[in-house]
Amino acid sequence: xxxxxxxxxxxxxxxxxxxxxxxxxxxxxxxxxxxxxxxxxxxxxxxxxxxxxxxxxxxxxxxxxxxxxxxxxxxxxxxxxxxxxxxxxxxxxxxxxxxxxxxxxxxxxxxxxxxxxxxxxxxxxxxxxxxxxxxxxxxxxxxxxxxxxxxxxxxxxxxxxxxxxxxxxxxxxxxxxxxxxxxxxxxxxxxxxxxxxxxxxxxxxxxxxxxxxxxxxxxxxxxxxxxxxxxxxxxxxxxxxxxxxxxxxx
Numbered sequence: 001x002x003x004x005x006x007x008x009x010x011x012x013x014x015x016x017x018x019x020x021x022x023x024x025x026x027x028x029x030x031x032x033x034x035x036x037x038x039x040x041x042x043x044x045x046x047x048x049x050x051x052x053x054x055x056x057x058x059x060x061x062x063x064x065x066x067x068x069x070x071x072x073x074x075x076x077x078x079x080x081x082x083x084x085x086x087x088x089x090x091x092x093x094x095x096x097x098x099x100x101x102x103x104x105x106x107x108x109x110x111x112x113x114x115x116x117x118x119x120x121x122x123x124x125x126x127x128x129x130x131x132x133x134x135x136x137x138x139x140x141x142x143x144x145x146x147x148x149x150x151x152x153x154x155x156x157x158x159x160x161x162x163x164x165x166x167x168x169x170x171x172x173x174x175x176x177x178x179x180x181x182x183x184x185x186x187x188x189x190x191x192x193x194x195x196x197x198x199x200x201x202x203x204x205x206x207x208x209x210x211x212x213x214x215x216x217x218x219x220x221x222x223x224x225x226x227x228x229x230x231x232x233x234x235x236x237x238x239x240x241x242x243x244x245x246x247x248x249x250x
Contacts, residue, residue, distance in 0.1 A: 094234045096222055101235075102175075106184075108237040109216050110170050112139055113186050116148065116242075117212075119159050119166035126156055135232070140239045148242070164194040176215075182240075186214040187247075214244035 092100055115129055115136050129135050130152065137145045171187040189211050196204040217240050224236040 096220060096235060101220070102179075104235060105218065105220070105237070106173050108139070108233075108235075109173055109184050109186060109218060112136070112216065112218070112237075112239060113170065113188060113214055113244075114168045115139075116152070117166060117168040117188070117190055119164055121160065121163065121165060123156075123160050126160070130156060139233060139237055140242070144239050144242050162194055164192065166193075167191045182217050182219055184216045184218065186216060188212055188214070211247040211249050212244050213247050214242065217241035 092098055094104070098104070118129075120126055127134065130148075131137070132145075132149075136148060140148065167190065169189050169191070171189060172185075173187075174185050175181055176183045176185050189209055192208045192210065193205055194208075196206040219238055219240060221236040221238045224238050225234065
């Protein structure tokens with residue numbers, strides 16, 4: 001093999017025993033170019049292979065997550081303290097056929113009566129409770145909420161202006177008409193703290209106590225369970241009829 005210089009390029013040639021070059025084999029420039037092309041071709045192939053593997057991995061992971069998503073859910077629990085020991089509790093999944101269904105109904109009725117009667121100085125909080133789309137609206141049938149809106153919501157601005165605050169204390173909750181009756185009787189008292197208008201003294205507050213009896217007809221309606229507010233009302237508690245009257249205590 002001999003080296004020849006032709007047109008400024010170094011060439012490798014195969015020669016015979018007399019060192020006469022018979023034909024050219026390859027040039028150094030062509031050899032270097034071929035190696036670079038092979039290098040970049042393998043790099044591009046490796047990159048493409050990694051992209052395909054990454055795409056397959058993420059596709060597989062997404063399919064696995066989509067299959068597991070229906071099996072993962074956050075469920076509300078009812079925690080009940082046992083009577084024999086304060087350190088013992090019982091966990092029960094909140095469901096339509098739960099064993100403590102009556103206790104849940106009583107709890108919701110207590111909360112509903114308190115939501116209708118409590119008054120805070122926070123206007124935004126009161127709007128979230130009393131106005132359309134609020135808690136009382138969410139737990140009431142349309143006709144029940146319309147009556148409540150006419151009687152109470154219209155007076156909210158007056159309560160806020162007068163600086164009135166009302167706290168509700170439940171005295172007793174009892175079912176009327178048997179174990180399967182949807183009618184409940186609620187006895188409660190309210191503590192009203194507001195400005196004294198009788199004496200006309202500015203800044204003076206007066207605390208008044210009132211006694212009430214409410215009649216509540218309520219059901220658990222699964223069709224009224226909304227996923228967005230599932231933890232607020234997991235059983236679809238709905239009041240279909242409501243009335244309350246003040247009781248005079250002599």
